[in-house]
Amino acid sequence: MSNFLLEAKNLCKTYTLGRVKVPVLRGASFTLAQGEWVAILGSSGSGKSTLLHLLGLLDECDADSGGVWFDGNPVADLKFSARNAYRNQSVGFVFQFYHLLPELSVLENALLPNMVNAGMSWVSKRAQAQQHATELLDAFGLSHRLTHKPAELSGGERQRVAIARALANQPRVLLADEPTGNLDTKTGGEILDLIAAKHRKGLSIAMVTHDPAVAARADRVVKLVDGRVAGERD
C-alpha cells in the first residue's frame, strides 16, 4: 500500500506526428503526498504538461510503460465512467489559458463539474451546489461578476473562475498547468496566493511551471528534463 495520494511510476508517452514518433515522457515517476504542493518544473517540451494530463487521466501512457495510482489504487484500468468520475471528483484541472466556456456565465462555469456530476438529479442538487459555488466565488472576490460572461472578465478574474470550477466538487488534488503563465507578475502572485490558501486548508497540488519563482512557492520541486525526472528539491 503506497503512502502517496497520487503516484506515477515509469511513465512513458510517445506522440506520433505523421510518420515520426516523438517520445515526450521517457520513464518519468512522480509522487504527491496528501496535503503536499509539488511543482513540476521544466522547460518547454520537457513533458511536464503531458505528465499532468496522465496524472489527471486526460491521456493514456504507452502500453508497455508504468502507471498511475490514486490513493493506492491503480487508475489505468478504470472503466470509462470511473475515469470520468475521477476527473470530476478526485482531481480538478486549472489551465494556463483558463479554458472557460464562453457561452456560460461565471457562476455557470463554476457549477459545471456539479452539473456533470449530478446528471438528471441536477434540479434537486442545484440549490446546494449554487450556494457552494457562490461562496467560493465570493471568497475569490468575484461576487459582483456572477452573471458576467468570461469575455467580460480580466485574465486574473478568469483564472480565479477556473480555480473555482476546479474546486467545485471539492477534489483532493488540484492539477494546475502553468496557472500564472498568461498573467502579469502581480496578478500571477494573487492567483498563487489563492492556491496557497487552499493548500493551507489541506488541498494537494501538482503544479506545472517553467518559472522557478513560481515553483519556489511549492513544498517540493520536481525537475523534468527531456521526459525524465532530473532531480528533486524541497
Place this chain on the structure above:
Amino acid sequence: MYPVQLANRYLTSRIIPLIAVAAVALCVALVVIVVSVMSGFLDMLRASGRTLMGDVVITNPIRGIPWYGQLIETIEQLPQAQAATPLIDTYGLVRMPYPEGSEKEVVTTNVWGIDPSSFNRVTDFSNALYWKPPTSPQAAAAMLPDDPRLKLSDKILNDGLNVIKSDTGEPGLVLGIHVSIVNERRRDGSYIPRYSQWFMPLQSVTLTLVPISTKGTIAEPRERVFPVVNEFKSGVYQIDKNRVMISLDEAQKLLRLDAGTLYDMQAPPNADGTLPVLGTSPAKVHKVLVRAKPGVTPEELKAAVIGAYEKFALDVEFDPSKVVKAPRIGNLTIMTWEQQLRDLIAPVEKEREMMRILFSIVYLVCAGLVLSIFWAIVQEKTRDVGILRSVGASRFGILWIFLQYGLVIGAIGGLCGVGLGWLVIHNINFIHETIGQDAPAWSYVASFIIAAISFAMSVRGLTTGVLLSTLLWLVLGITITLVGIGLTLHHGTLIWDPSVYYFATIPDKVDWFTAITTWCGAVIFSVLGASIPAAKAADIHPVRALRYE
C-alpha cells in the same frame, strides 16, 4: 443536465442555428405547400366527382337502359341506397345568343338530360345552381354590392331546379357557368356578366342533338330553342365549361329515346299498309346514378346494385308484356364514382406520390444542411469539448449536446416550415391573383427608392473605409434594383390555368398528414445530420481538444 443547458446556450447565443432553422423551415414549407396543393386538388376532384355523379353509376351508352323506372324502384328498395335517378348523357351543339348580328357563337357541349326531382336527391344540384338569392342576411353582407344575386328572387332557383321557365311553362336549360363567355369571375369567386344585356338567365339558346340508332348510325339532327333558366357551378372547370342540362323528357325526345310503339319490321305489312305492332318501346336512359345512404361505402352499394340489377333484368326477362328486354349485366357497366373517374383520379394520385418521393430529397437537404452547419460548430467548439471532458463529462454527454442541438433545430425549423406552408396555402389564391396582375406602381417605385438608399449607404461605407458594410449595402442595392426591374417588367403571369387543372381556384387546405410526417422527417433527418458531427465531437481526444487552436 449540462447537455440541455449547453445546447440551449449554443442555440441562443449565435446566428448560425437561426440559419439552420430557416433552411429547415424553407425545406419543410416547400413540401407542405406542394403536396397540400396536390392533395387538395385530388380531394376537390373526388368531392366534385361524387357530388355530380352520386356513388354508383350504371351505364349503357348508345343502346340505353329500358324500363329504368322499374330499375330505379328496385334499387331504391335496397337498404344501402338512398335514391337513384335516370340520366341522358350525350353531346350537342349550343348556339349562343351573342355576338350581335346573325353570326352567333356555337359551342360543343356535353348535354345531360335530368329528372330534376330525383337528380337533386342523388347529386348536390340545388347547391350547384349559381344564380340564387343569398340564403341569409350574413351571406348577403358578404357579397359585393354590385353582385347580381342580391337582386334575384327564389323564382330563378326554382326554375333552375325544375329546369323549366315558370312564366311560360317552357322547358328550360341550365348552362355550366363557364359555357358562356359573358360570366366574369371576380377576386372573391363571384361572377358578374361582362355585358348586362347578355345575362344568361334572361337569354335563350338553341340546342342541337344528334340521335344515334342502336346500330350506331346517325339520324337527322334535332334542334330546339331553350330559355336559359339558370347556370350551375360544380367547381370542376372542365364540367362548368362544357356541360348543359335539360329535362330528361326533352333530351329523350331530341334523341328519340322516348317511349313509342314497337313494330315488327320482319313481318309482312297489315292490310292497311302498317306494320304489325309488337308492343311498346320503352323510354331509355344512358345512365342511372345511385346515391348511398349515410355510412354505406360506394363499394358496398355497388355490390347491392349489381344484385338489384340482376333481379330487375330477370323480372323484365320473364315479363311477357315487355317485348324489349333489359341488357344483360355483362353488357353494361356498374361502377363506383371513383372507378368512373379513375382515368382522371389515378394520374393525379400517382403524381402526388411521385411528388412526395421526389420532395423527400428535401429531407436529405435538411440532413446535409444540419451536418455541414454542425461540422463547423463542432470545429469551433472543439476546445469546449476538451474542457467538458476535463471536468468529467462523458462522451455520451458530449454526443447528447449536439444531438439535442439537431433535435431542436429540426423541431423548431419544421414547426416554422409548417406555419409558413399554412400561411402560403391559406392565401394561395390571393398570391396567385396578385401574381396574375400587373405590379402596382408603388411597388417598383418603392424598390428603386430603397435601392438608391442602399447604394448611398454603400458609398458612405466606402468613404468611411468599412469594406463589409460597403459590400452588404451594395449587394442589397443590386438585389432590390433587380426586384424593382422585375416588378416593372411584370405584367401578370397565370400559373394555375383552370383549363389545365380543372378547377377555377387553387386548393387552399393544408394536408395535415403530410405536414406532420414532413415535420417528423425534418426532425429525424436533422438529428441524423447532427449525429455525425456529434459523434466526431465525442471522439475528440481531450488533450488534443484542449490544445486546439
